[in-house]
Amino acid sequence: MTKIFDKPEEFAATGLRAFNHIFQDVVRPVAGGALRAISGRKGKVTLLVGGGSGHYPTFCGYVGEGFADAVVMGDVFASPSTKSVLDIARIAHCGGGIVMGFGNYAGDNLNFGIAAERLRAEGIDTRIVTTTDDVASAPSDAHRKRRGVAGDIVVFKIMGAAADDGIDIDGVEKIGWLANDQTRSFGVAFDGCTLPGESDKLFHVAEGRMALGLGIHGEPGIAEMDFAKPSEIARLMFERVVGEAPVSSSRVAVVLNGFGSTKLEELFVLWAELEPLFSAKGLTIVAPLVGEYATSLDMAGCSLTVTWLDETLERYWRAPVNSPALRRPLIETEWVPMNAQHVERVEPTYAVEPSAVGRAAGACVGKALEALASALAEAEERLGKIDAAAGDGDHGQGMARGSSAAAEAAKKAVAAGAGPETVLAAAADAWAERAGGTSGALWGEGLRAFSSELDDAATPTAHALRQGVRRMYERITQIGKAKPGDKTIVDALAPFVETFESALGDGQPLVKAWQRAAEAAEAAAQATKDLMPGLGRAKTHGKASLGHPDAGAISMALSAEVIGSFLSTKISK
Amino acid sequence: MTKIFDKPEEFAATGLRAFNHIFQDVVRPVAGGALRAISGRKGKVTLLVGGGSGHYPTFCGYVGEGFADAVVMGDVFASPSTKSVLDIARIAHCGGGIVMGFGNYAGDNLNFGIAAERLRAEGIDTRIVTTTDDVASAPSDAHRKRRGVAGDIVVFKIMGAAADDGIDIDGVEKIGWLANDQTRSFGVAFDGCTLPGESDKLFHVAEGRMALGLGIHGEPGIAEMDFAKPSEIARLMFERVVGEAPVSSSRVAVVLNGFGSTKLEELFVLWAELEPLFSAKGLTIVAPLVGEYATSLDMAGCSLTVTWLDETLERYWRAPVNSPALRRPLIETEWVPMNAQHVERVEPTYAVEPSAVGRAAGACVGKALEALASALAEAEERLGKIDAAAGDGDHGQGMARGSSAAAEAAKKAVAAGAGPETVLAAAADAWAERAGGTSGALWGEGLRAFSSELDDAATPTAHALRQGVRRMYERITQIGKAKPGDKTIVDALAPFVETFESALGDGQPLVKAWQRAAEAAEAAAQATKDLMPGLGRAKTHGKASLGHPDAGAISMALSAEVIGSFLSTKISK
Secondary structure: OOOOOOOHHHHHHHHHHHHHHHOOOOEEEEOOEEEEOOOOOOOOOEEEEEEEEOOOOOOHHHEOEOOEOEEEEEEEOOOOOHHHHHHHHHHHOOOOOEEEEEEOOHHHHHHHHHHHHHHHHOOOOEEEEEEOOEHHHOOHHHHHHOOOOOHHHHHHHHHHHHHHOOOOHHHHHHHHHHHHHOEEEEEEEEEOOOOOOOOOOOOOOOOOEEEEOOOOOOOOOOEEEEOOOHHHHHHHHHHHHHOOOOOOOOEEEEEEEEOOOOOHHHHHHHHHHHHHHHHHOOOEEEEEEEEOOOOOOOOEEEEEEEEEOOHHHHHHHHOOEEOOOOEEOOOOOOOOOHHHOOOEOOOOOOOEOOOHHHHHHHHHHHHHHHHHHHHHHHHHHHHHHHHHOOOOOOHHHHHHHHHHHHHHHHHHHHHOOEOHHHHHHHHHHHHHHHHOHHHHHHHHHHHHHHHOOOOOOOOOOHHHHHHHHHHHHHHHHHHHOOOOOOOOOHHHHHHHHHHHHHHHHOOOOHHHHHHHHHHHHHHHHHHHHHHOOOOOOOOOOOOOOOOOHHHHHHHHOOOHHHHHHHHHHHHHO | OOOOOOOHHHHHHHHHHHHHHHOOOOEEEEOOEEEEOOOOOOOOOEEEEEEEEOOOOOOHHHEOEOOEOEEEEEEEOOOOOHHHHHHHHHHHOOOOOEEEEEEOOHHHHHHHHHHHHHHHHOOOOEEEEEEOOEHHHOOHHHHHHOOOOOHHHHHHHHHHHHHHOOOOHHHHHHHHHHHHHOEEEEEEEEEOOOOOOOOOOOOOOOOOEEEEOOOOOOOOOOEEEEOOOHHHHHHHHHHHHHOOOOOOOOEEEEEEEEOOOOOHHHHHHHHHHHHHHHHHOOOEEEEEEEEOOOOOOOOEEEEEEEEEOOHHHHHHHHOOEEOOOOEEOOOOOOOOOHHHOOOEOOOOOOOEOOOHHHHHHHHHHHHHHHHHHHHHHHOHHHHHHHHHHHOOOOHHHHHHHHHHHHHHHHHHHHHOOEOHHHHHHHHHHHHHHHHOHHHHHHHHHHHHHHHOOOOOOOOOOHHHHHHHHHHHHHHHHHHHOOOOOOOOOHHHHHHHHHHHHHHHHOOOOHHHHHHHHHHHHHHHHHHHHHHOOOOOOOOOOOOOOOOOHHHHHHHHOOOHHHHHHHHHHHHHO
């Protein structure tokens, strides 16, 4: 809800005063509105726009080079007075006559209309172009009787560019009406807005519902329905707007507008569904806008605006503009449809190992990672439950996702003929990338450190594996900064490494040594569990989540068969 | 709340894909992030920024000329993976080394940190600058341990401009740390955000309260208090931030940032309180930003960021930039404090009437308007109550405000020595301006039409008054499009005009004729009241509120003494 205000009746005027301070690189203050910081060229047509407050950046954000010369602002949701329009028109007039642009609402028609009459009586040629883009507000055969909504930005931008280009008043008026007649908008509301000083919303949309065609001052919509998926919302808006295509042009300016509380990342998600509909219909999008352009205080919802362009309209839509709402240089880009965009990426490459020994050893690493992934997939639910007690319950998912990605990457590397170091390094990177979170990064780094002890051209020796697990342990504790006893994977890794080393030192064979190490890790994980459930460190920003001892124990508990396969690669040589 | 999403886990990736489509005039897609549409000059330092999603335009909006070369985006509120950082860094590297910019959070430190290590191992000089501007997150003597919030935009913008300016990697890193060390932010939260797919907010701020220093992922704040007026919120944020001034520079970049649901017009209202505090402290604001720069989905609240500038930082802060979040040419403007800004306005001028007769007659019009204003002031409450039954209850206020402004304007015109036409025209304009709404515009236009029948050099004749009220009636019905019987002021004006005309036609004296006309208006207003309470037309957009018959009757019911004074002006000649 609208919270920041002192005297509600001064909300609009106070905001306007601040606006004129904030944007003084492009605007300067005039009583009741704003002017361009530097007036337009003498003799040019003056574009004067305006309407009620509460819709920022409509209308005051539209003043600047390549856009409006002046704006007249009314109170929240109220037309500016005739006198304001008149006063500002007289100050702003550059000599070439005035075109007034505003949305088609009774109060604005009245006040701008009277002011235009009086300006004409004073000898100033004054024309009016009203925006009437809201398809929900009247039938298609009464287009010019409709309300003006987010179409404002397209129609006024095009008129402003034409006026700055030196087009005369007949021309600017004609271009303005053409732009309006080729513009259609349709909005869906998810919730109403709160006027400053009011404790309740001006209007409501029931939870879980959405109102189609509801106006930006709460004017009644045309229907209500259950809240839908982005694909359905996109199709619904697209069909309403594009279904009424006023001309056959295949080039369109498109505005996806948020009403206030629907955020830009949500609009992006909607755009991902919306844009393909244009491509499929053979429509080329030109310089689209996705953001907040015609808001209604903190109203939730969004609207789609489409303007069918001819060559002139497109030139002026692409023209440079420098206003608070829209700043951009001349746009020369041709938009490529989303599906046709080239996405740069680094494709993984694997050093191919020339020796058969090395390739066979690589395959053994791949098999070990596969075993590890299936053990963690089996443990996913259990790890999730343990994590849920202290964290957000996603540790099982993360470990399963990471190890599965690692096994997948290892498989690819093995297929490409890579040796053990390369296979394990590829797996390490994939684990970190897909597991996400801090524990994913730790596992990735740990396995990568492990891999550095392997030799692509050779079967891993017991010594290399001993060095590998030690390096892994060191890297994880170095980055994660956890010590044994912190109830992290380190609690399982530490006894594993120590047992493995001492067993090998005692002359035990590799398989046996690994199994004993795995048992030690499992015992340590059990012991930790008795002390406290779940993760030892809170999963909040600023404190790393370093994974659960159980996950460490499960990961290291590879079967004798798997570990044994490292030895058997010697035979297969 | 966050409503538009399909699969919550794909929210960030889908949004990023759309982002890369929408802004293809400045960016191009890379797996996991975005690159500049046109790569930076070969050999320049590469600025790579990144962090979690959910904070748009932080971070992906920061890619473009004069800003970052590339961005790496994580999932909602999660660090990007080491692999993403690495892959994008390798693609984006222009040859002059890489400076990584990100907020100081554990996950980002880990993933960017590991990637930086590996890049260095590959021979790419890689530096890290973390933003640590949030004063609420650690004591002032541990500035570099703090969290990074909206300071990102200032620190990264300055680094990006320096890198594009050809500064080497040591220089860019140094400027980045300097910018960070001279940047402080403090935020207040009014309510939490909703993660896509969650039915409840991630955190809550109790209704009517505000949380000081609450982080943009819900990290605990430092205090909570009752929601305050804009002046108090402004002072509170200002003191926290400026109270920690790290250097004595008097020139500051300032960002007033909305978290998501706190709208720009509210931020403007806050700015009106905030800006004078800077002036009072002798601080000169340079190219301020007020808008949404570091959001937290739909979180409510705002933050203040101040960067103390030296000459170098200011040059790069003012440098041109063309990114989705910030597009502006080189800023050369020197900001003038709000109170010192010249506000253009049209000062009313009155034609001074040379004849004493005219001036005396002007004074009589002034007296009539004074009587009218006091009658409407007296009736304010009654009219408000009538209006409340069908409209928003402000009709009494509007009439009182309008007529009082009219009397005031008339008084000034009389003091300036204006004749009756000028006095009434001045009053008419003032009424329309101050009353607001449709009925204000109608009264203004009506009185203005009336004034056109008066002669500045002469005492109004009975004929002129008869023509005047008729013209007033005609103008009001012409503009308002109401007919008798529509239960508007026309219902009172119509019998007034007819009775006045016929009484004068019958040879009755002016005072008598006016009184009879006023009685007829009053009777008509009473009759209308029996038919229905309140205003005849709904006070909604699209249907004009044309005022209540009572208001018409009261307005026209001037006393015999007032009306008589028009006659007596003959004597005072």
